[in-house]
Amino acid sequence: MGFHRINLTVNGEMEQVDVTGYMTLLDMLREKLVLTGTKNGCAAGECGACTVMMNGEPVNSCLVLAVECDQALIVTVEGLARDTQLDPIQKAIMDAGGVQCGYCTPGVLIASRALLDRNPDPSESEIRAALVGNLCRCTGYIRIIEGVQEAAKM
Amino acid sequence: MVVSETKPNPVGESKPRLDAREKVTGAAIFGDDIQFGNALLHARILRSPHPHARIISIDTRQAEALPGVKAVVTGKGFPGYIGLYLLDRHIFCRDRVRYVGDPVAGVAAISEAIAEDALELIEVEYEILKPVIDPEYGVSSEATLIHPELDQYQVASFILPQPNSNISNYFKIRKGDVDSAWDNCAAIVERKYRIPHIQHVPIEPHVAVAQVDASGGITLWGSSQSPFAQRNLIAQALGISQSDMRVIAPYVGGGFGSKAGVSMESLAVAIATKVKGRPVKLLLTREEEFFTAFVRQGLIAYFKMGCDGDGNLLAMENKFYWDSGAYTEYGVNITRASGYSSSGPYEVPNVKTDSYCVYTNHPVGGPMRGVGMPEMHAGLEQCIDELAQQIGMDQVEFRRINCVKEGSILVTGGKMHPTGLLQCLEKTAEAIGWGHKAEASAANKRRGKGLALMWKAPAMPPNAGSSAWVELAEDGRVTVGVGGQDLGQGSFTVAAQMAAAALGVPYEWVRVATPLDTRYSPYEWQTVASRLTWSMGNAVVNAAKDARQQILEMTAEAWDEDLENLDILNGMVVSYKSEREIPLENIVIYGLPKADDQGWIGGPVIGRGKFMPDYVTGLDPETGQGERAVVHYTTGAQAVELEVDLDTGQIEILRGAAAFDVGKAINPELVRAQIEGGFVQGMSSALFESLNLKDGYVQNPSFVDYRIATSSDVPGGIQSIIVEVPQDDGPWGARGVGEHSMVPTIPAIANAIYDAVGVRFDGPPFTAEKVYLTMLEAGIVK
Structure with a gap:
C-alpha cells in the first residue's frame, strides 16, 4: 500500500507525516499526531465535531484527505490557547455556560474562531448561520451563541 | 444536613x-481518545439483516482464515443472559435474531478495514420468522412469540412478565371506581396518540475497549453512565466474579440514557476474551448508533378523562402499549414508571391504568431523558387542555385546581410531599404572558401560546x-x-x-x-x-x-x-x-x-x-396501590409562544418559559443550563424527530435523514425559573432536574399550535409538512 509523505503546519508546529491515500485529515490528526481534541461524531461531514481550520477556513476534517493537506496550515482546538492563555472564544464560551458534555465543543470553538476572524462583529443571525453545521445535543445552543457574542466584544 | x-x-x-x-x-x-498503542485490535459486528429469524447455521471458517483477523466470535461460547431488570438477551444471538441489527458475530482484527472485510466472509443461514411491528397487535394471541422462553427468564420482583405472551411487564392501577365516575362527569375527553421512536443522538458515538489480563481479569474502558452496573451485569453474563471485572469510564460525550446499563459494551468484552491479552476496541458508526444502540421506545397511548362542571378531575382511564423492541433493558421499568405516574401531576380520585411493555421486532428501547414521561405527558397534557376548553375554563385555572399539592392523594394511594408545582405553574404562566394574545409578525402567520405541567420521579429500584x-x-x-x-x-x-x-x-x-x-x-x-x-x-x-x-x-x-x-x-x-x-x-x-x-x-x-433510601414500599400488583411508590417527584411547568406559517406549515418557536421545583439549586446556572438544554431537546423531539420504521427496518439512520435541532432552530430566549421547596432528605433540600426539562415540551408546543390554528395531531413530530397538510384538511388553508 502506497504512502505519501506530506509536510504541513499544525498549531504552529512543522510536521512531516506518511499517510495512505485514503486517510482523512481527522484520522491523521488523531492517530498520527495524537491530537485527540478533534472529535469524530459521524465520519460523514454531518455533525461538525471534527471541525478544524485549514488555511484559515473551517472544514470538516473527516471529509478532507490528509494528502490534500500538504503545505497546509491547520489549527485544531489544541492550538487555540497560547501556553496557558486561553483564546477569547474559549474563555467566553466557558464563562457563558456553553460547555456541557464537551464533545461538540472543539468543533464549535474552531467554527466560532473562524467566524470571528472573518467577521469580528457578527450579528446573532450570522452566528447562528456559522454554527448551523455544529450539532450540540446538550446546551440548546443559546449559551454558545451568547459566548460568541461575548468573545466578539473582547 | x-x-x-x-x-x-x-x-x-x-x-x-x-x-x-x-x-x-x-x-x-473521552473513550476513543485513550491510547493503546500497536497492540490494539479493532472489532466490527455482523448484525442481523432480518427483524425476526431463526439462526440455522453460522460458518466463520473463511473469516477466521483472513490474514489480520485475530478472532471471530459468535454466541456459541456465551450462553449467559444479560439484562438490568429482566435477563432476556445473550451477548451474541444464539438461536434467534429479534431485530435488524441484533449482533450475530464479532470480529477482532489488526485494522477496522480487515475486520469489516471479515464480516463479509461469515455465512449465516436464517429461517425467516414473522415479525411483530406493532405493540398493540403484539399483545394479541395471534402475534408470534418473540421470547417463547419468557417465563424462564430471571426478573426483578417488581417486574411482572406475562408468560406465553409478548408482554414483558404489565403494570396496573386500580384506584377508586372509574366506571361509575363517568356518570358524574360534565365533560369527557377520549384520545389516542402515537409517539414515535426517537434516538438519543449523543454527539459522541458509543465506544468500548476491553482487555483480558493474564489472570483472567477483564478491564473495560467505555463511554458509560453505568460503570458499576456494567461490572455487575457483564460479570454475571460471563459467569465471572464482579471483582474480576473492572470498568474505567472517562468523560462521556453525551448520554441522555443511551449509555446507561449495558448495550454494546459486552460485545467488546466477549471478543476480548478470545484474543490473548490484546485490547479490543469497538466504536459504533453513526449509522449503527441510530438503531443498534438504545432508542427511545415508541408508545401507543389511550387516554380517557373526565371532570365535573366546576373543573374537578373525577376520573382517568389510560392504556399504554410500549413498543419496547426486541429486548427490554429498561423498557419494563419505563412501563412501570408511566403506570405509577399515570395521572400526570394531578389529584384524580378514580384512576384505571393498564401499562404494557410489549416485545416487538424493533430496535431495543432504552431509557431516554425522562424515561417515559415525555411520551406519556405528550398526550395527557393535551387532553387536560381539551377538557378545560370543553367546560369553558381557562387551562391555567383548570391546572391550578387539579394539580398535586402537599398532601394530595396520589394515583398510587400515598400522599404528595411538599411541592412547588403551583408556583411553577403561576410563574410560567406569568412569564409567557398567559391570557395576552400578541399580533402575529406577518399576515400569513398565526401566533399561539401553550403550556403544560409535568412530574417525574426517579425510576429505579427502591434500594x-x-x-x-x-x-x-x-x-x-x-x-x-x-x-x-x-x-x-x-x-x-x-x-x-x-x-x-x-x-x-x-x-x-x-x-x-x-x-x-x-x-x-x-x-x-x-x-x-x-x-x-x-x-x-x-x-x-x-x-x-x-x-x-x-x-x-x-x-x-x-x-x-x-x-x-x-x-x-x-x-x-x-x-x-x-x-x-x-x-x-x-x-x-x-x-x-x-x-x-x-x-x-x-x-x-x-x-x-x-x-440509600430505605422507605420505598412495594405496590400491590393488582391495584398499584401502596404507601410510598417512589422517593420523590420533581415537578414543573413549561410554556411556549410560537408562530405557524400558513403558507408552509413551518413552526417557529419564538420564546419559551419554564419553572421547575428543584428543592434547592446547588448551582443555579447549571440548573438553568439543564432547563434550557432540555427545552431544546424536547423542542427537537416535538418538531423534527422520528426514527422511521418500516417492517422493522430503520429508514433514516443518519443526520441528514434524522434531523435534530440546530443553532438556527432555537428561540432567542428561554426564561428559566427556579422554584425551591425543599426535599426533606435532599442535600440542602435538593432534588433532580436533568431529565425533567424535556418532559412537558411536546404538549406545550402542541397546545400552542392549537391555540394558533386550531388543529391537533395524533403525535409528534409536528413537521412543516404534517402541519400544512392537517391545516389543509381542516380547511384552515386552501
Missing part, C-alpha cells in the same frame, strides 16, 4: 464547572445506593471520590461544591477523582433517573462530614478542648473558645502532637459516606 448560614458556603452559588477548562482546550479525554469518599492531601486540598458520572450535567462540579460546604474549605480546593474506575471509585448504582445531586450528593455530604468529624476530634484531643467549640472555616480548624487556629495542611496527613507533647494522634484523613 443544614450547614450554618454564617459560614462561607459555595452551595447555592454558580461556581464555574470543574471540567470546563479541560473541555475547551481539547485536553479532556439504589450511592457512596463517596473525601480525602485530603498535604496541602489541605480535597479529593472527592464518587461513582456517578458527569455527562455534561455538571455532577462533578456539584459534588465538589457540596464537599467544600460540608467540610469547610473553599470550592477551589476540591477536585473529583476521575476517570471513574470501579477498582478505586466508590459504588454508585447508575447515572440515571436525575438522582445524582440528591442521592450521590447525600453520600458526598456524609463523607465530607465524616472527614470533618475525624479532623475535629483529633484537634479537640490535641488541644484539650471540647469538640463543640471547634469548627473548620475556609480550610482552617478554629476554636471559638481559645481562638487558636491551624490550617488543614499537614495535619490531615501527619496528625497533631498530643496535648502533653508525648507522641502523636490523628493520621491521614479519609471520610466515607453512603446513602
Whole structure:
C-alpha cells in the first residue's frame, strides 16, 4: 500500500507525516499526531465535531484527505490557547455556560474562531448561520451563541 | 444536613464547572481518545439483516482464515443472559435474531478495514420468522412469540412478565371506581396518540475497549453512565466474579440514557476474551448508533378523562402499549414508571391504568431523558387542555385546581410531599404572558401560546445506593471520590461544591477523582433517573462530614478542648473558645502532637459516606396501590409562544418559559443550563424527530435523514425559573432536574399550535409538512 509523505503546519508546529491515500485529515490528526481534541461524531461531514481550520477556513476534517493537506496550515482546538492563555472564544464560551458534555465543543470553538476572524462583529443571525453545521445535543445552543457574542466584544 | 448560614458556603452559588477548562482546550479525554498503542485490535459486528429469524447455521471458517483477523466470535461460547431488570438477551444471538441489527458475530482484527472485510466472509443461514411491528397487535394471541422462553427468564420482583405472551411487564392501577365516575362527569375527553421512536443522538458515538489480563481479569474502558452496573451485569453474563471485572469510564460525550446499563459494551468484552491479552476496541458508526444502540421506545397511548362542571378531575382511564423492541433493558421499568405516574401531576380520585411493555421486532428501547414521561405527558397534557376548553375554563385555572399539592392523594394511594408545582405553574404562566394574545409578525402567520405541567420521579429500584469518599492531601486540598458520572450535567462540579460546604474549605480546593474506575471509585448504582445531586450528593455530604468529624476530634484531643467549640472555616480548624487556629495542611496527613507533647494522634484523613433510601414500599400488583411508590417527584411547568406559517406549515418557536421545583439549586446556572438544554431537546423531539420504521427496518439512520435541532432552530430566549421547596432528605433540600426539562415540551408546543390554528395531531413530530397538510384538511388553508 502506497504512502505519501506530506509536510504541513499544525498549531504552529512543522510536521512531516506518511499517510495512505485514503486517510482523512481527522484520522491523521488523531492517530498520527495524537491530537485527540478533534472529535469524530459521524465520519460523514454531518455533525461538525471534527471541525478544524485549514488555511484559515473551517472544514470538516473527516471529509478532507490528509494528502490534500500538504503545505497546509491547520489549527485544531489544541492550538487555540497560547501556553496557558486561553483564546477569547474559549474563555467566553466557558464563562457563558456553553460547555456541557464537551464533545461538540472543539468543533464549535474552531467554527466560532473562524467566524470571528472573518467577521469580528457578527450579528446573532450570522452566528447562528456559522454554527448551523455544529450539532450540540446538550446546551440548546443559546449559551454558545451568547459566548460568541461575548468573545466578539473582547 | 443544614450547614450554618454564617459560614462561607459555595452551595447555592454558580461556581464555574470543574471540567470546563479541560473541555475547551481539547485536553479532556473521552473513550476513543485513550491510547493503546500497536497492540490494539479493532472489532466490527455482523448484525442481523432480518427483524425476526431463526439462526440455522453460522460458518466463520473463511473469516477466521483472513490474514489480520485475530478472532471471530459468535454466541456459541456465551450462553449467559444479560439484562438490568429482566435477563432476556445473550451477548451474541444464539438461536434467534429479534431485530435488524441484533449482533450475530464479532470480529477482532489488526485494522477496522480487515475486520469489516471479515464480516463479509461469515455465512449465516436464517429461517425467516414473522415479525411483530406493532405493540398493540403484539399483545394479541395471534402475534408470534418473540421470547417463547419468557417465563424462564430471571426478573426483578417488581417486574411482572406475562408468560406465553409478548408482554414483558404489565403494570396496573386500580384506584377508586372509574366506571361509575363517568356518570358524574360534565365533560369527557377520549384520545389516542402515537409517539414515535426517537434516538438519543449523543454527539459522541458509543465506544468500548476491553482487555483480558493474564489472570483472567477483564478491564473495560467505555463511554458509560453505568460503570458499576456494567461490572455487575457483564460479570454475571460471563459467569465471572464482579471483582474480576473492572470498568474505567472517562468523560462521556453525551448520554441522555443511551449509555446507561449495558448495550454494546459486552460485545467488546466477549471478543476480548478470545484474543490473548490484546485490547479490543469497538466504536459504533453513526449509522449503527441510530438503531443498534438504545432508542427511545415508541408508545401507543389511550387516554380517557373526565371532570365535573366546576373543573374537578373525577376520573382517568389510560392504556399504554410500549413498543419496547426486541429486548427490554429498561423498557419494563419505563412501563412501570408511566403506570405509577399515570395521572400526570394531578389529584384524580378514580384512576384505571393498564401499562404494557410489549416485545416487538424493533430496535431495543432504552431509557431516554425522562424515561417515559415525555411520551406519556405528550398526550395527557393535551387532553387536560381539551377538557378545560370543553367546560369553558381557562387551562391555567383548570391546572391550578387539579394539580398535586402537599398532601394530595396520589394515583398510587400515598400522599404528595411538599411541592412547588403551583408556583411553577403561576410563574410560567406569568412569564409567557398567559391570557395576552400578541399580533402575529406577518399576515400569513398565526401566533399561539401553550403550556403544560409535568412530574417525574426517579425510576429505579427502591434500594439504589450511592457512596463517596473525601480525602485530603498535604496541602489541605480535597479529593472527592464518587461513582456517578458527569455527562455534561455538571455532577462533578456539584459534588465538589457540596464537599467544600460540608467540610469547610473553599470550592477551589476540591477536585473529583476521575476517570471513574470501579477498582478505586466508590459504588454508585447508575447515572440515571436525575438522582445524582440528591442521592450521590447525600453520600458526598456524609463523607465530607465524616472527614470533618475525624479532623475535629483529633484537634479537640490535641488541644484539650471540647469538640463543640471547634469548627473548620475556609480550610482552617478554629476554636471559638481559645481562638487558636491551624490550617488543614499537614495535619490531615501527619496528625497533631498530643496535648502533653508525648507522641502523636490523628493520621491521614479519609471520610466515607453512603446513602440509600430505605422507605420505598412495594405496590400491590393488582391495584398499584401502596404507601410510598417512589422517593420523590420533581415537578414543573413549561410554556411556549410560537408562530405557524400558513403558507408552509413551518413552526417557529419564538420564546419559551419554564419553572421547575428543584428543592434547592446547588448551582443555579447549571440548573438553568439543564432547563434550557432540555427545552431544546424536547423542542427537537416535538418538531423534527422520528426514527422511521418500516417492517422493522430503520429508514433514516443518519443526520441528514434524522434531523435534530440546530443553532438556527432555537428561540432567542428561554426564561428559566427556579422554584425551591425543599426535599426533606435532599442535600440542602435538593432534588433532580436533568431529565425533567424535556418532559412537558411536546404538549406545550402542541397546545400552542392549537391555540394558533386550531388543529391537533395524533403525535409528534409536528413537521412543516404534517402541519400544512392537517391545516389543509381542516380547511384552515386552501
